[in-house]
Structures are given as C-alpha cells and as structure tokens.
Amino acid sequence: MNNTGRKTAPEATPDGHSGFATLSGNRALMVEEPLIFEQDSPGTSGVDLPEPPTAALRLGAVAPRGRIGLPGLSEPTVVRHYTRLSQKNYAIDTGLYPLGSCTMKHNPRLNEKLARLPGLADIHPLQPVKTVQGALALIDELAGWLKALTGMPAVAMSPGAGAHGEFCGMLTIRAALAARGESRPRVLVPESAHGTNPASAAACGFIVDPIPANSEGRVDVAALLARLGPDVAAIMLTNPNTCGLFERDIITIADAVHQAGAYFYCDGANFNAIVGRVRPADLGIDAMHINLHKTFSTPHGGGGPGAGPVVLSAALAPYLPLPHVVHDGAGLRLVEHRSDTGATGVELGRMKGFHGQMGMFIRALAYILSHGADGLRQVANDAVLNANYLLASLGDVMTGSFPGPCMHEALFDDRFLKDTGITTIDFAKAMIDEGYHPMTMYFPLVVHGALLFEPTETESRQSLDQLITVLRGLVARAQAGDVGFFADAPRLTPRRRLDETAAARKPVLRWVPPVAD
C-alpha cells in the first residue's frame, strides 16, 4: 500500500533477486508512487493565495470555465511525489551514462547557480534594449567563443536544439540557392546519419538521397562524388561520424561539394571529440550546429531543453535568421526585423519566439570560461582517450566494428554474441542490473546490433575500469550460454521490461478517472 491507501500492483510481486515479496509492493528505498490524479484531496492546494475578489468579470462573450479535473495536493505531498519519482531515474549524477552521440558529461552546478541570477533569470525578452545590455553582451560573448572555436564568421543563436539547428542551417542553404536563382532539390545524407538529418532536410522541402558507407565505416567517397551534380543542394555529414571515426577524406569531399556548387552541412553532435583541436572552418564546412547540451554541458533535463546554435561560413552568413545581436556604437542592439538597421534584407526570418535559449547560453558560457581554450582542448583529448581506452580494453572479448583509433565513441557490433541466443538489447538490459545505463544500441544502422559507447571526458580511469570489468564479466556469461539470465534482465529495477507493443497498439496517453462501480 502507499500513502493514499491504494494498492499499486496487481499483486505483491516477488523480488527477482531475493524472492521476497513485500505487502506494499515497495522495496525499501524503492517506493511505489501513484499518479498525482490518484492522490486528489479535493479543495487542497500547495499554494496559498489571497482570496480572489468577487467583482464582475470582464470576459465578454466567453463564459468562465467549469471544473477542470486537476487534483488537489498539499506541498508535502507534492515534494514527496516528485522526490520518489526522481529516485526511479538513472542520471549522470548517479552513474556513468555511455550513450553514444549524446555526450552525457558532468553538469557543473556553478552553471545552474549563475543561470538563476535575477539579472539573467528574471529579465523579460521585450524589455527596452537599454535595460538588457548585459544579456546581449552575454549572447555576444558566447557567440564569439563559438565562432573562434569553429573558425566560422557567423553564428545563428536562436535554434532551440540540434534538430532545430539542422533545420535552420538547411534553410540558410535554401536561401543562398534562391539568391543564386537556383532550386536544387536533392540533399545527400550518409546511411549512418542521425535520423534528424534526413528529417530536417525533408522538413525544408528537400529530397533525401542516401549515400552508402564503405567497409571502413566512413562515407563511400566514390559513391558520393558520383552522386554530386547540379541537382544537389548540399550534403549533410556528421564528423566525427556516428561510427566514432573521423572522416579522413573530408577536405576532398568539401572541395568536391563546393566545386559542384553545393553546400556542406556538418552535424556537430560529435564536436566534443575535436573541440579546441580542429576548427570546422578548416575542413571546408559551410554550416554546423553545436548542441550546447552536449559539448558545452547544459543539462539534458530528461529530454530537454537544449540549444542548437549554427555556425555559418561566409557564403551562408548573409542569411542568418532573425533576431541577432549587433554592435551599435558603444552598446549592443537586437536586429529583430528585416527593416531594422543592421539587417541585410536577405535574412531567413524568424525560427523561434524571442531570442533563443538564454538559460542554456548562460550555462554554456560558464562552462566555456571555466575550461578556457586550454581546458577545452583537454576535453577533446580526454574524451578521445577514454573512448580508445574502452576500445583497447574490450577489443579482445567484444567485437570492435572498425580498426582504431576511434574518436570519442567506441563502436562494437554483436558478432561477439553470435550463436549465443542473446541479443544486443538483452546484453544492455543485463548492464542495467549491474548499475549502468546502456550504451546507444542498434545505431548506427551500418553495423549489425550496434553498441556505441561514449564515455566522455568526465569519467575517471577507476570508473572506466569498473565498467570494463562488468562488461567483460557479462560477455563471459553470455558466451557461456546463460540465455535465461539475459532474457529476464533487468530484475532489480523499479519496473522490468515494459510491453512497448501493447503501448503502441492501444495507446493510453493520459489518465482518465476510473468508472465508478
């Protein structure tokens, strides 16, 4: 039973580990928690407000609404509810989170503190510009770092996350082509790309043509070059790529793309591997988004918010979306409209309400200032070192997909599980019982049963050694043929494997009150 006296499980479930069933379904620190709607205490509120006046309303023809159906909860109930929910989550604060492509690194708390300074957290986006000069200076300073770190002359700060940045970058390409009087319909995207790449290109109205990978896990340059032509607007390439490898031929590719009159979009999701060591401008890139929630450590927050500024080459810089910050005499100004002084008249237009993810800008700038140019270079060094350490320490028992060195991610495929009857996902679920969040699975699509590890630079050697020991032990257990052990995993989690098929077949996407008996 829980604190509202409701039974939370169909019946007391034996703990897979001990075989011991509790009366409540709770297991010590792991407490069953009903939905807020199931804890309704009508009339209760966790906020004390003055009695609203009973004066006449001025709603015109609109009637005041009737009962909404929100539950009433006291503050202690709310605090306990969300605290208990939090205890059912894995997080970077509680353990190594080796999700490839996601850059789950430590989130410094200084950044949280600074993002809450009233002079930054409590300013309205439409205050007179003279009352927010510090905010504009902060955006400008971060923009300066992003330009210096990438070698690019311009940056669009407003995109809300990586995919939104891709969309923005691809729109600048459309705008640049339109200015040239061309409408090239096709965008080339490697098979190994993140799903957002083809989705963003398609959202901009482009036709997406896949480009195959070669046997070394890199883009098939011959196939790419053969496909270039006057119908191609751009290529979208991730570098380092999703196999964790640097595209050695990237400058050749960039030259060929430019020769063909197309643009080069780079997915910057893996910028952590090269920050401070390689400037994308030196690779011939025209546009690249930077996930501030990856490389620059703004917290992922269970799925967001992020921020996806896009650096642009000189060829694309004129098409920067609105708004942007410009220097104006001694001060800074926001160019919010095409008619504003400072606007070139060919801007993309607006991508998002207001001026971008300011809360993320504050955190990212604090992170960047803390590291400095020297520390950021060390970030890339240690991220790449940690991934290669995993590759070298597991290569004899797991099957690395491609010869090293890798960049900041180590990719394995499932050949080491061949003939065991155990799949990549079973292996991952067994890792969960051992206290680890699994790596990215079944991505990239170019290898079979992919296991993509990104340890990041904020893991210590001891932490990596513990993971290596666990993974080697699990491999031995798998190769010994203990299928049942893997098929039943995880056993020790708040919930065991969930029926995703049932969830999709008959979707239940909101709580509804139970029908009275």
Place this chain on the structure above:
Amino acid sequence: MRYLPLTEADRRHMLDRIGVASVDELFRDVPAAARLAGPIAGLPSHQGELEVERHIAALAARNVAAGSVPSFLGAGAYRHHVPATVDHLIQRGEFLTSYTPYQPEITQGTLQYLFEFQTQVALITGMEVANASLYDGATACAEAVMMANRVTRRSRAVLSGGVHPHYREVVDTDAHYVGFDVVIADPDPNGTEDLEALIDDRTSCVVVQNPSVFGQLKDLSALAAACHAKGALLVVVVTEVVSLGLVTPPGEMGADIVVGEGQGLGNGLTFGGPYLGLFATRDRFVRQMPGRLCGQTVDADGRRGFVLTLSTREQHIRREKATSNICTNSGLCALAFSIHLSLLGETGFTDLARLNHAKAIMLAERLAAVPGITVLNGAFFNEITIHLPRPAAAIVDVLADRGILAGVPVSRLYPDRPDLAELLLVAVTETTSDGDVAALVAGLEEVIR
C-alpha cells in the same frame, strides 16, 4: 581542471594500454592541414569558479531584473510567482542530469511525470491528448499548421491578425521555405476581424490566438463551426497559459489543435528561453502529431509502467518521413510546469487565474480614467492594449529611465506599422502590487501630460 578526473599518470597508463605514445596519435585521421598545434590563440585560459562567477554576475548586474521594478511586460512571456518547491525539485540531479527516457526500466520517474504532464495539458486545454512538449509556443504553432496541412491534405493556412507576430513570423518562415500558403489577416487590436470570409475549400486551418496578442478575448465557437463546414481545422494559440484557469478552454469552443506557451507556469522569464511548447489535439489525429508521446503499459510482472510510444511518427525511426524533425524538446520545463500545476491544483489554479483577471480589471479602470489614454479591450484576461496620445516606444523609454517597465510598445512587434505606434500592451499578474499600478498610472499621467 576541476571537471576533468584523469591524472597525468592515468593518461600515461591508458596510452600504454592503447599502444600509442601520445594522445596526438589518436587524432591521426584528421588531415594534417586541419590539426591545431595548441590551444586556439587569443582566447583566455581556464578559470576558477570564483572568477567565472564574478564575470557572469557582472553581466547580470548590467540588466534591470523585471522583479526589481514595477513591470507590466507580457506579449507572450509572463512573470508569475514560481513556488520555491518547483526549482528545488527540478534541480534534483536524477531529473536534471538524465537523458531522454529511452531505457524505460530506469527512467520511470521521467516517464511518469510526462504522462502526468500530458494529462494536465489535455485537461486545461479541454482536449483529448497532448504531447510531451515542443521548443516553445511559436514553434508549436508552426508544427500545428504543418500537421493541419497533413491531416486535411491542403496547404493554405489562415492566420488571425491577433496571433503574436513572432508566431506568425515562424509560420511564415516555414511557409516560405517548406512551401505552403499563408493568408495573414491585418493586425486586429480591436478584436473585430472577420476570419470566416477568408476560409475556402483550400484552407487547411485557421489559426487564432485567445486572448489575442492585443489581449482581446473571444468566443470561438462560431469560427470553429465555420472551419469545420469548409473541412478546415481550427488551431487555437494560448500564450498566457494561466488564462485557462478562468476562461472556457479552446477544446470546448471546438478547437482541433491547441498550441501554447507554457512558460507562465513553473518557468521564469529568462530573456525568452528556454520556454515550453504545448501541443494538444483530438484522439483521431494522434498519429499525425509531432514530438514525443508517453504512454501507459505494463511490465513483465504485469505492473503499470510508462514508455515512449507511437515513435514510428518520429525522426529516429521514420527519418525523412517523420511528422517532425524534433528530438530534444523542453522536458525539464515541462517538469517545472507540471510541478507548479500540481501545487496549485484545481482551486489554486482557478484562484490564480481570477486574481490575475481582477488585477487587470483594476488596471484597466485606473488607466481608462487617465485623460488621453483609451483602453481598447472590452473583454480580456490579464493583458490589455491602450492607446496613448503619442508613440508608445518613446514613452516606455522615458519610464524605463524612471524605473518602470511600462509594457510592450506595439511598434516593437510591428515596426512597419506607424498606425499602431501609439498602442501599448500592458500586462499584470498576481505579482503586480497596487503600488506598482499606482506608479505606472502616475508615470503615464506625467509623461503624456
């Protein structure tokens, strides 16, 4: 470097195991021409916590915090009181530093609050189903138009002149490059436009904001019927989510899609972001929705649990055929919203909305009594448009120097419309004191005299 745990001895040991002499060898696939020999020149080196804090605090000190002065700014971002509990809970590391819940066995915390959030959004909008959030209200509005285009297989959206110009501009950017038509009605400060005449059999949707950017509140039932008669959808935008505690929700007026800005609950102003895009619709359209959805299911032991579901709509499965390219959304902002609404509950939320409305009535009455000022709104929630005898931007500028943030001049949003330059948007919330209103009234009286 305080965030980097590896010691020099660790690095040496690890390089030995890898079998290379230096970390530079690990970067050998980078073309030599693109390898930087050392830290990028001209940039500062690492700094301690104290130095970074001093630097950023100095930037913060150059801004006027809205809460430090009488402030009447709204126009899509509202300064409500956020209970201390909200910020405490969202800073728990298990929420703050978790990823998207792709492994449901170890992210039931995130998944359960998303399920609760979806239910709360559906309830307050009067709709059947809501997603797990989008970036903000403006991008949610553009997603709604594109969803309406898919549902109706038409490609012509009609936008009311009461839709926030930022929202209209985001839709317009998409329309221009993605390729659909938008009919944009003239700015409608008086709330008198007739949209029904603009609907034809090519119209995919009519987008209307309630209350409008000018604060005008309307019953939309007739417009909904007119849309449906022509096979178009009605998209209703709500930029002040607290209004849903008082007024008939869009779902009860016949809306097919409701999008909104959820910032007003749980989330601070933060100069415009990160905010929270709300997206709700009818069950029959669920497979055309953009963004993540959390659904209820059971685990291997038959216990209730939650998972991300219907992901065959999404980019990581469908790639170029996805309903949207969105991946990262506004998860933590959704949590803040959900905690704030949980704390308020039914009585708190409705009382909060009534307080806001009562303050706005008081403000409207006080301003209407000032010679030279006309209040344009008959019906409103917590924001009104006033007409001043001179351009509003200059008046706002003078008052800012006197420590009053008087509101948003309409010219900030419509710089190309001199006929609207004398209009000022003025918003109040429960945080507005009687003294604040008195200061504004006295300031305006003095400046326009």
